[in-house]
Amino acid sequence: MSTVLELDQIILDYPKKESFGSFLKRKVMRFFGKKGSAPHYRALEDINLSINRGEVIGVIGRNGSSKSTLLKIMAGIYAPNQGTVSIDGDISLLSGVGLGMNQNLTGRENIHLYGSILGHSKQTMDSLTDEIIQFSELHDFIDEPLRTYSSGMKARLGIAVATAVKPDILLIDEVLGVGDPGFKKKSQEKIRKMMDDSNTVVIVSHSFGLLKEICDRMIMMEKGRIRIIGSPEEVISKYNEIEG
Amino acid sequence: MKVGALRPMHPEFSIVKSPFTLMAAVSSNLYLVKNLVRRDLNHKYKNAILGYVWTILEPALLASVYYVLFIIIANHSEPNYPMYVLLGVIGWGMFSRILNGTVNSLSNNSGMIKQTNIPMQIYSLSLATTQFVITCLSLLIVIPFMIHLEITPTANLWMLPLSIFALMLTSWGFGLIFASANVVFPDLAHLFRFITKAGFFVSPVMWTYEMLVVRAGDTFYFDIAMLNPVVIPLTCMRYAIDGTTPEFEFVHVLYAALFPVLSYIIGSIIFQKYSRRVVTSL
Numbered sequence: 032m033s034t035v036l037e038l039d040q041i042i043l044d045y046p047k048k049e050s051f052g053s054f055l056k057r058k059v060m061r062f063f064g065k066k067g068s069a070p071h072y073r074a075l076e077d078i079n080l081s082i083n084r085g086e087v088i089g090v091i092g093r094n095g096s097s098k099s100t101l102l103k104i105m106a107g108i109y110a111p112n113q114g115t116v117s118i119d120g121d122i123s124l125l126s127g128v129g130l131g132m133n134q135n136l137t138g139r140e141n142i143h144l145y146g147s148i149l150g151h152s153k154q155t156m157d158s159l160t161d162e163i164i165q166f167s168e169l170h171d172f173i174d175e176p177l178r179t180y181s182s183g184m185k186a187r188l189g190i191a192v193a194t195a196v197k198p199d200i201l202l203i204d205e206v207l208g209v210g211d212p213g214f215k216k217k218s219q220e221k222i223r224k225m226m227d228d229s230n231t232v233v234i235v236s237h238s239f240g241l242l243k244e245i246c247d248r249m250i251m252m253e254k255g256r257i258r259i260i261g262s263p264e265e266v267i268s269k270y271n272e273i274e275g
Numbered sequence: 276m277k278v279g280a281l282r283p284m285h286p287e288f289s290i291v292k293s294p295f296t297l298m299a300a301v302s303s304n305l306y307l308v309k310n311l312v313r314r315d316l317n318h319k320y321k322n323a324i325l326g327y328v329w330t331i332l333e334p335a336l337l338a339s340v341y342y343v344l345f346i347i348i349a350n351h352s353e354p355n356y357p358m359y360v361l362l363g364v365i366g367w368g369m370f371s372r373i374l375n376g377t378v379n380s381l382s383n384n385s386g387m388i389k390q391t392n393i394p395m396q397i398y399s400l401s402l403a404t405t406q407f408v409i410t411c412l413s414l415l416i417v418i419p420f421m422i423h424l425e426i427t428p429t430a431n432l433w434m435l436p437l438s439i440f441a442l443m444l445t446s447w448g449f450g451l452i453f454a455s456a457n458v459v460f461p462d463l464a465h466l467f468r469f470i471t472k473a474g475f476f477v478s479p480v481m482w483t484y485e486m487l488v489v490r491a492g493d494t495f496y497f498d499i500a501m502l503n504p505v506v507i508p509l510t511c512m513r514y515a516i517d518g519t520t521p522e523f524e525f526v527h528v529l530y531a532a533l534f535p536v537l538s539y540i541i542g543s544i545i546f547q548k549y550s551r552r553v554v555t556s557l
Contacts (some may be wrong), residue, residue, distance in 0.1 A: 037281055045555050046459075074555075107284045107392045110551040117281035127390040133314045135321040144314055147307040148391055 033119070034081045035200055035231050041078035041104060041114035043255075044071035074100045075255045078114070082200075082233065087226060089242035089263065090235045091270055092252035098235045101252065102126070102202045105233060120199025120231075123149060125222075129189030134178040138169055138188055141177055145192045159195045166221065167191035168214075187214055194221045201225060203234040239267050288548050297543040300394035307393065311401035316408065330412035334365055338416060358420040359513050363480035366509045369410040370442045371471035376402040377450020378467045381458050381550065385557035395550045396543075399454065403447045410439060417516055429518035438508040438515065441535045445504050448538030455549035458556050478503055484510040504538075507531035 047070040049057075057067045074097050082088055090098045103109045104116060106124040131148045132141045142163050146156040164173050167187045169180075177185060203222065219241075226232045226245065236242055242249060242263060249266035251259045259266050289296075301308070320326045341357040353359075380399035381388060388395060414435075421428070457463040477500070479487070484506065491497045500506065507523060508531065514521050523531075 034281060043555070103389070108389060109554055110285045116284040118284050119281050122392075124391070127386075130390050131314075131387050133317060135317045136314060140313070144310045147304075147310045148387070148393065150307075150391075150393070153306045 043075040089246035096252040123198035126204040138173040293547040373446035435515035438511040444535035448542035451542030458553040504534040
C-alpha cells in the first residue's frame with residue numbers, strides 16, 4: 032500500500048514573547064559568534080509518521096497535547112522548524128466551520144466564498160451548490176443575508192459546505208458536534224460518507240466510540256510527542272490506563 | 276484520485292523562482308480573490324444607505340471642499356488645481372491603504388491563516404484589488420470636472436491605468452517586504468502609518484511636479500524629491516486627464532518604471548522566505 036502522507040523527524044517550536052532588549056542582545060551575541068536561540072516552547076518533537084492510502088487514523092490526547100498542531104503541520108499551515116512533511120494528493124482540513132463567511136452576503140454567496148476559502152474552484156462550487164442547499168435545509172433562506180440567520184443555521188450552512196468536498200486526504204479537527212441533535216447526526220453520517228470517499232482520513236476527536244468504530248490505527252499524543260501508535264483498542268485502553 | 280510520488284509540502288526556497296511562485300499561486304486562486312474582494316466591498320458599502328455611491332460621493336465632497344479652499348478662498352490662479360489635488364488624494368489614498376493593509380495582512384488575517392492553507396499573499400492581493408476597484412469608481416468624479424473645465428480626453432489617457440498599476444504594484448510589493456516582519460515586530464505597523472501620513476505631504480498630492488521644478492528644479496533637493504517613487508505615477512495620473520505631454524528626465528522615468536518591478540521582486544522573495552515561518556507567531 033502506498034504512502035500518501037509522511038512526517039519525518041518533525042520538530043515545531045512556538046516562539047515566546049521576547050523583549051526588544053533581549054532580542055538585541057541575542058543578535059549582538061550571534062554577531063560575535065555565540066549561539067543562542069529565541070525563547071520558545073516545543074509544540075511537536077520527534078514526530079515520525081507514515082500514513083498509507085485508505086487508512087483512517089484517529090488522534091487522541093489530553094487538551095494541550097498538540098493534536099490540532101499535528102493536523103496543522105499535516106495540512107501545511109505550519110512549516111516545521113526541522114524535518115519534512117511529504118504528501119501525495121489533495122489535502123483538506125475541516126476545522127473552524129464557516130471560517131471567513133460574511134454577515135452581509137447571502138447564504139448562496141457565502142457558499143461560494145467559503146468553498147473558495149477551502150480551495151475549491153468555481154466549477155466545483157457551481158456543481159455542489161444545490162447539494163449544499165439541500166443538505167443544510169436552508170432553501171427558504173438561502174438568498175437572505177447571513178446576518179438574518181440564527182447561529183444554528185449558520186453552523187448548518189458551514190458544515191454543509193465543508194462536508195461537500197472529496198479530498199484525497201481529509202483532516203478533521205473535532206467538528207462533529209455542530210448544530211442541533213438531528214443535524215449533528217446527519218453531519219456525522221455525512222462525514223462518514225466523506226471518509227469513505229476520501230479514503231485517507233486523520234481525525235482528532237474525544238468520541239472514543241466513534242474512533243474505535245472507524246479507525247484502522249490510532250495515535251495518542253502527549254506533550255507534543257507521539258506516545259503510542261497502535262490499534263484503536265490498544266491505544267484507547269492505554270489512554271484510559273494513564274488517565275486513570 | 277491522483278496517484279504519484281510523495282512531494283514536499285514546503286518546497287525548498289528559491290530566490291529565482293519566488294516572483295513566479297507568488298504569481299502562480301495568485302493565478303490559481305483567482306476565484307478566491309474575486310470572492311474576497313466581493314466580501315470586502317460588501318462589508319464596506321452594503322450597510323450604508325447610499326452603498327457604492329459613497330465611492331464617488333466621498334471624493335465629490337472632498338472636491339467641493341478643495342474648490343472652496345483653493346479657488347474661492349485662496350484664489351489660486353490655476354483653475355485645474357482642485358482637480359489635481361483630487362487626483363492626488365485618490366491616487367495617494369489607494370497607495371497608502373494598500374501599503375498599510377499589506378504590511379498588516381498577516382496579522383489582520385491570523386484567524387484564517389491558522390485554519391486554512393490558502394497562499395498567504397492572497398489576503399494582501401485581495402485587499403489591493405478591492406482598493407483598485409474603489410479607486411476606479413472614485414475616478415468617475417473626474418468626469419464632471421473635465422466637462423466643467425472643458426478638458427477633452429486625449430491619447431494621454433493610456434497613462435492613467437499604467438500609473439494606477441505602478442502605484443498598486445509599488446505599494447503591494449513594498450508591503451510584502453515588511454508583512455512577515457510586522458508579525459514579529461508589530462511596531463512596524465505604527466511606523467508605516469506614520470510614513471504614509473508624512474508621505475502625503477512629501478508626495479505630489481497638495482503640490483504638483485511643475486511647482487517642484489519651479490521651486491527646486493536646479494537644486495540637489497529636486498533629485499532627492501524624485502527618489503519618492505510616487506512622484507511620477509501621481510503626476511502621470513494628472514497628465515493623463517489634462518492631456519499634458521510629460522517632460523521628465525530619462526533617469527527619473529527609468530527609476531519610476533523599475534521601482535514597482537523591483538518592489539514586487541524583492542517583496543515576493545522576502546515574503547516567500549519568511550511568511551510561513553511566522554505563522555506560529557500569529
